[in-house]
Amino acid sequence: MKSTYRILFLIRKKKLNKDGLTNIMVRISIGGEKAEFSSLQFVKPEMWNPLGKVMGKTKEVQQINDSLDKIKIALDKHYKAILEKDGYVTADKLRDTYLGKIVRKHTVLSLYDIKVEQKRNLVGKTIRDTTLAKYLATRKRVGDFMVYKYKKEDMPIRDVDFQFVTDYEVYLKSVCGCGHNSTVKHLRYLKQIVTNALKNRYITVDPFDDYTLGYKPVKKEFLIEPEIKKLMNKKFESKRLEEVRDVFLFQIFTGLAYIDAANLTEDNIIEDGFGQKWIQLTRQKSSVQANIPLLDVPLSILKKYRGLEDGKLLPIHTNQKMNEYLKETAAI
Numbered sequence: 458m459k460s461t462y463r464i465l466f467l468i469r470k471k472k473l474n475k476d477g478l479t480n481i482m483v484r485i486s487i488g489g490e491k492a493e494f495s496s497l498q499f500v501k502p503e504m505w506n507p508l509g510k511v512m513g514k515t516k517e518v519q520q521i522n523d524s525l526d527k528i529k530i531a532l533d534k535h536y537k538a539i540l541e542k543d544g545y546v547t548a549d550k551l552r553d554t555y556l557g558k559i560v561r562k563h564t565v566l567s568l569y570d571i572k573v574e575q576k577r578n579l580v581g582k583t584i585r586d587t588t589l590a591k592y593l594a595t596r597k598r599v600g601d602f603m604v605y606k607y608k609k610e611d612m613p614i615r616d617v618d619f620q621f622v623t624d625y626e627v628y629l630k631s632v633c634g635c636g637h638n639s640t641v642k643h644l645r646y647l648k649q650i651v652t653n654a655l656k657n658r659y660i661t662v663d664p665f666d667d668y669t670l671g672y673k674p675v676k677k678e679f680l681i682e683p684e685i686k687k688l689m690n691k692k693f694e695s696k697r698l699e700e701v702r703d704v705f706l707f708q709i710f711t712g713l714a715y716i717d718a719a720n721l722t723e724d725n726i727i728e729d730g731f732g733q734k735w736i737q738l739t740r741q742k743s744s745v746q747a748n749i750p751l752l753d754v755p756l757s758i759l760k761k762y763r764g765l766e767d768g769k770l771l772p773i774h775t776n777q778k779m780n781e782y783l784k785e786t787a788a789i
Contacts, residue, residue, distance in 0.1 A: 462486070614651070648665050
């Protein structure tokens with residue numbers, strides 16, 4: 458790449474200011490791409506040498522030529538620094554670095570926003586709003602992390618290196634209290650952003666190289682029949698705990714996930730030719746068509762809560778609250 462790097466000083470003879478002077482422009486050429494900016498030096502066209510110098514021996518001429526030399530030296534220095542850090546240099550990047558511009562279009566959060574907007578356009582078509590909510594939540598996590606760790610509200614994607622990823626993992630587990638698998642989920646969302654940046658050549662090095670993002674198997678405990686009967690027979694003084702217990706029992710006897718039970722309406726209840734009632738729905742997570750017989754226990758729960766608002770068949774709390782109330786129920 459370095460053999461294609463050139464700095465050229467030039468003027469445009471027809472573009473003169475009121476004093477008859479023309480601006481000396483700086484042209485950066487790298488790999489066939491060009492970027493220009495003003496040197497802020499002016500000269501009479503007839504004093505300009507096409508080799509990139511002002512002709513003459515006056516003090517003013519010497520000052521202009523010295524300024525051009527300093528620009529060339531500074532550009533060379535920035536070129537080497539960018540090449541060492543990022544592995545590649547573009548004409549625009551070198552110009553903006555020299556001029557002190559902050560390029561905002563390729564930052565961590567701006568790339569998250571692009572991904573979020575893509576997902577938002579797919580809601581109701583190929584994904585549900587719960588999927589969008591996950592992207593918004595993980596965007597907030599990484600935004601909070603950059604403020605916590607670097608005291609910055611956003612950072613260039615090129616600054617996301619292996620150390621950034623490692624520190625983010627520690628932050629998720631220590632400050633946010635995330636378990637291993639939750640941490641891996643957030644890191645995998647960040648990896649999506651990094652992968653997009655790689656494919657668009659905003660970066661050339663993958664900070665996730667040699668980084669393991671594997672889930673740990675979760676040991677799930679199941680209620681045995683005596684425990685289920687104990688739960689069914691328990692009398693609760695709290696209405697909210699009774700509702701959560703009933704919804705949980707409904708899930709036990711139907712196998713429905715929380716979101717499927719929450720979305721259940723009369724349209725999902727059918728009756729066959731033998732008088733047997735069934736739940737018929739497409740599971741949200743897997744998009745699999747399910748036909749589930751309504752046994753006596755879940756059927757009695759539906760009858761208990763008949764007539765709820767919004768056409769829902771069950772008294773649904775948020776998933777977070779339901780998990781919280783279930784822990785309270787277990788303690789009781």
